[in-house]
Amino acid sequence: MSESSNKPPIHLSPGQWSFTRWKTIGQLEALEVHHPLFEATVFLQGAHLTRFTPKDEPDWLWLSPEARFEPGRAIRGGIPICWPWFGDPARNAPEVRKRLKKQSAHGFGRTALWKLEDVSESAHEVEISLSLDANDDFSNVWAGHALALLTFSFSVRGCQLALTTTNLDSDPLAYSQALHTYLPTIDITRSRVLGLGHSHYIDTLKDWEYCNQDGPVYFEGETDRIYECGEPLTVVTPSTSRKLIAVGSDSTVVWNPGPDKAKNLSDFPNSAWQTMLCVETANAASDYHVLNKGQSHTLGVLIGRG
Incomplete structure (x- = not known):
């Protein structure tokens, strides 16, 4: 999603960044981007994006006013990273479940401390890359060895996340995941999701019953559905319209x-x-992935104007 420019992005080390700064928020370390065209906040814990605000616009993401920034505690809102499993372990495929040693939901990626790999800045865009080496340090919760690399790309056009998983183990790796995007609305009852019509979904509130979607998705009380669809979506609220374009989902x-x-x-x-x-870009339910040794897969989403 890079803007056209005569100059390539510049890779700089800390202290040389023009728009990106370290900041401690609560008890956690974060990278704050203050670009003339947009702002963003990314926490190292969980590789968690909590804010993206183009110039003169409100935040494109929803963050709970009661969110707490503490070690080992998942942040409520923004885009949590669910990895290397999604949701209830018991509802994952047997190949995914056999690696899990604890029954907590959504994996350990959202509370693990990720490593800063790179910051790249230009007049139009900022990219931040973080990595997580899921090795023996996580052997008490998961059996496997994989590398997760997450790259955030910010521009005036929107924000993009690309999560690449590489299997470093000798055995095949089965995993599920999601980019758990929280979006704001001024009224949930007047909000809808377009692009899922005529697709099948699992309604987890009806004992995982298979259902068919007819037309837009509206919200009438609690909603928890896994759609068998990776097509571009549009989220329409009374004040905004956002396009979500998925990759690898x-x-x-x-x-x-x-x-x-x-x-x-x-x-x-x-x-x-x-x-x-x-609206979560996922590899969930039957859409889990299996990687042989050395293989990689990228799950991504571009959030732009609808």
């Missing part, structure tokens, strides 16, 4: 906790379900 999760579940969520105000929704 044949499944999309649509989620809103509704009023009852919201009361039981951590770091989430009781009424916040009315002002957010999640």
Whole structure:
């Protein structure tokens, strides 16, 4: 999504960056981007993007006002990285489950400390790359060895995430994952997702029953669905329209906790379900991936104007 320019991006070391700065937020280290065209915040814990704001626009992402920035605690909002498994371990394929040693949801990637690999800046774009070497340090929760590389690309056009997984183990690696994107709305009841019509989905609230989608997805209370679709989507709210273009995905999760579940969520105000929704670019349910030794796969999403 790079803008055209006569000059290539410049790779600089800390202290030489023009637009990117280290910042401690709560108890966590983050990279803050203050570019003339946009701003963004990326935490090293979880490789977690919590803010993207083009110039003179509100935040494109939703972050809970009760979010807490503490070691080992998942941040509520933004784009959490669910990796190397997504959702309830028991609902994953047997090939994914056999590597799991704990039954916690959404994997360890969202609370692990990622390593800064690179910052690249230009007059039009900033790219930040972070990596996670899932080696024996995680042997108490997962059996495997893989490298995850996540690159964020920010420009006036939007933001892009590309998560590449490489299997470093000698045995085949089965895994599931999601880019768990939280988006804001001023009224969930007047918001909808376009592009999922005529696709099949699993309704996790109806004992994982298979259903067919007819037309746009509207929100009437709690919603938790895994769509068998990786096509471009448009999220329309009363004040915004966002296009989500997925790469390497044949499944999309649509989620809103509704009023009852919201009361039981951590770091989430009781009424916040009315002002957010999640559309997650995923490899979930039957859309999990298997990599042989040395093989890689990239899951990505471009969030732009609708």
